[in-house]
Amino acid sequence: MKRSTWIYAMLAALAVPAHAQQSDAGHAAHLPAQAQNAATLTDGEVRKVDFDAKKLTIRHGPIQNLDMPGMTMVFQVREPALLDKVKPGDKIKFHAEKAGSAYVVTQIEPAK
DSSP states (O other), X not given: OHHHHHHHHHHHHHHHHHHHHHHHHTGGGGSXXXXXXXXXXXXXXXXXXXXXXXEEEEEEOOBGGGTBOSEEEEEEXXXXXXXXXXXXXXXXXXEEEEETTEEEEEEEEEOO
């Protein structure tokens, strides 16, 4: 009787860490879409606003959802109204996505 209790205790102890690893991987799937986007906002500084071409030049840190290191680059904007929210020198938080061969800013917020 004691031996079987010990075996069950050992099996239970080994099963708990395996379950914890599996459940941690899927936490982002349980977040609302807005919370997921907030988690992927990247810090940046607006360097140039091109209203005619509907583009922004942003010096940014690493963009996690695109697996991209920090750099300065030109982005298209999904909504031209986003350009009215910023001017060169503004510190921002933004979300960008890859659309075909272009990188597109889909959300901009002032950095706090």
